[in-house]
Amino acid sequence: MGAPPPKAEGPWVQLQKLLASWLVREQDWDQHVDEAHMLQQKRISLKHFHPLLEAYVTQQDKIRLVGELVTVTGAVIILLLEIPDILRVGASRYFGQTILGGPFHVIIIIYACMVLVTMVMRLSNMNGEMVPMSIALVLGWCSVMYFARGFQMLGPFSIMIQKMIFGDLMRFCWLMAVVILGFASAFYVIFQTEDPANLGQFYDYPMALFSTFELFLTVIDGPANYEVNLPFMFGIVYFAFTIIATLLMLNLFIAMMGDTHWRVAHxxxxxxxxxxxxxxxxxxxxxxxxxWPRSGICGYQYGLGDRWFLRVENHHDQNPLRVLRYVEAFKGSDKEDGQEQLSEKQPSVSATESGTLARASLSPLTPSLSRTTSHSSSHRGWEILRRNTLGHGNLGLDLGEGDGEDNIYHL
Known part of the structure; x- marks a missing residue:
């Protein structure tokens, strides 16, 4: 048996379907208009970029043109100075070593490239030149820190900031990105069915990412509207996010920076x-x-031809008592390490044994200046001065031991 023929629909049923489809389309259109109106309200731009021929008309525009030409010229000069150094030293060594500038050269080169990209977009009347221009402005001001190394007050701090940014901060950003992506997706799903007019912090996914980033850094508080009820799941997810982000990760980042400061301070x-x-x-x-300034003495004055010489003066202190005072002064710094050993071996030391103690302090078995001596340049310089003063590094200086008298030889 075949299937029964479809029942014919009357005009009333067809009219009902037509009205229903029209109402659905009207609701969709109203929703689309509301969304477009909401997006239009979020836009706060009142001005637009002029084309090239209309951008330099007034007197202020001409003054701005002079500044732009100076900026473009500086960017070209930066590239002409940086590229030969990269080819001469090598990219890995030029950008990797802190002494040579390290990441600051990357910042300066990217700044120059962004300035040139902005110029090309301006000349070709392309939209969106504010993107490379904003990047160039940020990098240009960051590169000012490169010139702070010439000042003793700011130079060490610029090194500290550089170590923290390219060390601890980079690792922390990876962890922060994972946490923000996970919780932003959860917040977006929770608020997907809510009215964006009442709770618009997580209206779409890009807005959810930005709001979660602000919550991570405690820039804003959690979304709250006392006229409506928040989803129950939001409280649970927000509680976990607060514990992980604010209490755990931010304090972990502070501890990491403190450890880096302690290590780099030396x-x-x-x-x-x-x-x-x-x-x-x-x-x-x-x-x-x-x-280039010439330093030294020209050899023509002494019949040595077209050669330049530097005067070197050797100063020898002929006063042995002053050397002994240096010995006693540097011996006092060793009392913290060897006081117990000296008290056990030699309960009392007479004045006639000062030469013997001075020679004993020069023996290879003597401990260092201090167990907690830093490895900084100042301590190493004092250690070298101490050894040279005591004659540990100069075999020409010797302290007598046999008859209790001090014999000092100068070379």
Whole structure:
């Protein structure tokens, strides 16, 4: 048996379907209009970019044109100065070593490239030139920190900031991105069925990401509207997000920066002095040859031809009592480490045994200046001065031992 023929629909049923479809389309259109109106309200732009021929009309525009030409010229000069150094030293060594500038050269090169990209977009009347322009402005001001190394007050701190940004902050950003992506997706799903007019923090996914980022840094509080009821699941997810983000990860980041500050504090002065030397050498290399100052004495005055010589003076202190005072002064710094050993072996030390103790302090078995002596350049310099003063590094200085008298030899 075949299937029964379909029942014919009357005009009343067809009219009902037509009205229902029209109502559905009307609701969809109203929803689309509401969404477009909401997006239009979010836009706060009142001005638009003019084309190239209309951008330089008034007197202020001409003054701005002069500044733009200076900026473009500076960007070209930066690239002309940086590219030869990269080819000469090598990219890995040029960008990887802190002494040579490290990441600051990357910032300066990207800044110059963004300025040139902005110029090309301006000349070709392309939209969106505010993107490379904003990046260039941020990187340009960040590159000012590169020139802070010339000041003793700011140089070590710029090194500390550089270590924290490219060390702890980069690792923390990876963890932060994972947490924000996970919780932003959860918040977006929870508020997907809610009215965006009452709770618009998680209306769409990009807005949910930005709101979650602000919640992560405690810039804003959690969304609250006392006229409506929040979803029950939001309280549970927000509680977990607060514990993980605010209490755990931010305090972990602070602890990481404190540990980095403690480690770098011992060597930041050395790095700063090395950076000053490297910057001085770089500036001398950039100067033309005829602007280089000549140091020393010309050999024509002494019949030595066209050669330049540096005067070297050797100063020898002929006062043995002053040397002994240096010995006693540096011996006092060793009392913290060897006081117990000296008290056990020698309960009392007479004045006639000072030469013997001075020679004993020069023996290879003597402990270092201090167990907690830092490895900074200042402590190493004092250690070298101490050894040279005591004669530990100069075999020409000897302290007598046999008859209790001090014999000092100078070379």
């Amino acid at each position: 060597e930041r002065d050395e790095l700063w002095r090395a950076q000053v030397v490297a910057t001085t050498v770089m500036l001398e290399r950039k100067l033309p040859r005829f602007l």
